Amino acid sequence: MSDKITNELQELLKANVVTEETAKKIRQYFNEKQEGSQNRLSSVFGILGAILVGLGIILVFAHNWDNLSRLTKILLSFLPLIIGQLFCGYSLLKKSESPAWRESSGVILFFAVGSSIALIAQVYNISGDLNSFLMIWMLLCLPLVYLLKSSIVSLLYLTGITYYGCNANYFTYPTAHSYYYWLLLLGIAPHYYELLKTKANSNFTLFHHWFIALSLIICLGTIAHKNGNSIALSYMSLFTIFYFIGQTPFFEVQKLKNNSFLIFGKLGILYLLLLYSFKWFWDKSIYDTTSVSETFFSLEFIIALLLTFLAALLFYKKNSQTNFKEISVLELVFLTNILFFIPGYEFSIIANGIVLAIGISEIKRGSKLNHLGILNFGLILISILVTCRFFDTNLSFVIRGILFITIGLGFFLTNYLMLKKRNRNEK
Structure with a gap:
């Protein structure tokens, strides 16, 4: 807790504005808030450090790889995996309450697994494709999410299976088609549910909302095959x-x-x-x-x-x-x-009417709530609709120009009237 808050709290106690019990709760609140902020900062720097160290090791190996003997290559292939496991073991046994340690060690081991698989395959010339590599990598790293309670590994896992879904269905279609992405996605569901229950407002939960939604949008198209x-x-x-x-x-x-x-x-x-x-x-x-x-x-x-x-x-x-x-x-x-x-x-006319109705309803809602953002969103939506029709119809340039002028005037007048209404209400 900062000195300024401490001094002000002492003044409130002397003036009998707050009781000693209330002051104690205030101190506890600010101390927990400060500790949480420090933990988040430590986690961020720890994760970034782990990623940089992992990438640095891979680059060093890659630069000198051809000059090494097979035995040396094998030892170096397993070295990142051993280091990552040692870090994870230490985190579980000694630093289980530290999110920074758990997240950082999880990231190190996540990349170590991928690099070890790739390096061993290269040393022994094991044939395989990218889809198999990604699937094995993700399946081996999925337990880390639950053993370390690591949300950053969960996000990396979501990124990996999304790329797997794209590569197995979009990039190599029609020579390959796979639905395993959906089973892999189910693997992360318990962790996401636990985050919603216990850490609903954390940054990691927020990132999971975005990653899961985006992953579903990207990979829903993978079900398209015979009737796309x-x-x-x-x-x-x-x-x-x-x-x-x-x-x-x-x-x-x-x-x-x-x-x-x-x-x-x-x-x-x-x-x-x-x-x-x-x-x-x-x-x-x-x-x-x-x-x-x-x-x-x-x-x-x-x-x-x-x-x-x-x-x-x-x-x-x-x-x-x-x-x-x-x-x-x-x-x-x-x-x-x-x-x-x-x-x-053709239902293009109906679709045009629906978009126009949504745009008008957003303008009305923005005006009712006195919200410029909502109002302008409705105006932008109508503008996009008119722009689409600009390229899709045979209207003359004069009529098109009049439409754009009308929309521009609409932007100006609606914003002007709302700002004027706000100023009048403030007075």
Whole structure:
């Protein structure tokens, strides 16, 4: 606790403003706050130091590797692994209460496992592909998350399995296709649940929200195989699920920058709606298989159906509490999945109308809450919609110019009126 707070606390005690018991609680609060800040700082520097040391060792080995004998190469291949295990053992036995030690040693061993696998494979010319290497590396390091209770290893694991999912399905498609990513993702679920229960407001939990949401968005497309055109249905439902998760009581009290699910959900829904607003998007049907029955029994369609059902359940759970009186347009957008099953029609006009309605509702909400950010978000959304139509229609340049001038004036007038209203209320 700083000297300034201590002196002020003494003055309050002398003036009988606070009791000795209250002063003791205040001292304890600031001491715990200061200790927590120091622990976080130690963890950050410890993790950075571990990463730099690991990378430095790899670079030294790589530079002199060809000049070493096979025995030396083998010994050096296992050396990082031994060092990492010693650090982890010391952390568990002597420093189990120190997050800095647990996180740093976990990072060292995580990279040591990967480097040892690669080096031994190189020494003995063991054949293999990147997918196998990544899977073995991640599976060997998964226990570290639970043994060391290491959240940074968990984040590295999420990064590794996401890259594995991309490499096994996007980068090498169609020669390779794998669904193991989803099983690997389940491996981290207990740790994430524990973070939500015990450290709901920690930075590591915040990073997990972002990493997990982003990983799911990136790898959901890996399920697309024979009927890839239906993947849009799955993404619309996934973004809707994210949107409802972001509106749960747990995330509602968070700052917007910490609510990754709400941000990804809302932006994802709007992105897909803007795609729907283009005529070329509807040129492809979800019936991209030899028969309708094959479409309905394809994995892509089944996943889309399950996600849509889950989105409908979350919609009911949220709005049943208010007797369905506070339903927003965004919450109903996932129902546009039905449009895909009506062949021969283009729904670009409907998509344009939905985006316009959302933009107007955001402007109204921003005006009602006296929030410039929300108001300008609605204006930006309408501007993006008009810009899309600029490249998608045959309107004359005069009409297009008038539209942009109108939107520009709208930006100016709405912001001016709101600022004027604020100044008037302050007076």
